[in-house]
Amino acid sequence: MMTHTSPPATTMELVQHEEFLKRLAELFEKCNSSKGSIWLTHKRLTYEPNGPPESAGDDREYPLTYEPNGPPESAGDDREYPCLVRAVNGRDIKFSTTVSSAELPKFHAAYSALLRQSMPGLRKRDKKKEKTKAEAMAARKQKLETDVVIAGSKRGRGRAKRQRKVRAAIKQQEARKMIAERQQARNANKKV
Structure with a gap:
């Protein structure tokens, strides 16, 4: 044992x-x-x-x-x-x-x-990773700020492309709404 x-x-x-x-x-x-x-x-x-x-x-x-x-x-x-x-x-x-x-x-x-x-x-910071992360964040923010242009016909050729754009616009609106809610929650927490 x-x-x-x-x-x-x-x-x-x-x-x-x-x-x-x-x-x-x-x-x-x-x-x-x-x-x-x-x-x-x-x-x-x-x-x-x-x-x-x-x-x-x-x-x-x-x-x-x-x-x-x-x-x-x-x-x-x-x-x-x-x-x-x-x-x-x-x-x-x-x-x-x-x-x-x-x-x-x-x-x-x-x-x-x-x-x-x-x-x-001491170990040096990996500035390249930080830079790529910051660039990706800036690109994501830029994509969120620019409106999705819905183009193409409702029927016939271009319909699938238009449907993708409509879904992207809806997703973008939801993301903006969620960000606004988070910002309001932060502001409410700061006031308390």
Whole structure:
């Protein structure tokens, strides 16, 4: 009898600034040499509601959280909150660092230099695909805006051609009506 065990989930590792930048450079090199992605996040770090007291020493000993929209501000709250910077490759490498507001300019200088150095490894956008997609969209829009001219006799030769044009005109009117309804729905949502 065999039991399947999944590999242990990697946890976020909190490291110092220099170690973070060193590991990030290694991660960029690894992803540039082989295929891969890197996710970088910056978030404001706050203490949990029943976290450390104000006079606590090292804040790394206490549980830290982030609040995407920020905590409700109180009138007398003059604390400076550190910034949490994370790097994840989506699979097995996860590490982060906390940067105080006093150290932020120095950290950002080193961090931005590392990002600029790693930019050549980024994949370039496929502008040709974007251009053909934009041209197709413009042609579709142009076709929708120009009216279908119904020509040909109602009976005899040219009848099939006229019937195709009539069906195309009806289809065009339906498409215009649907687009107008969508636009009205968008405008109604914007007002709300």
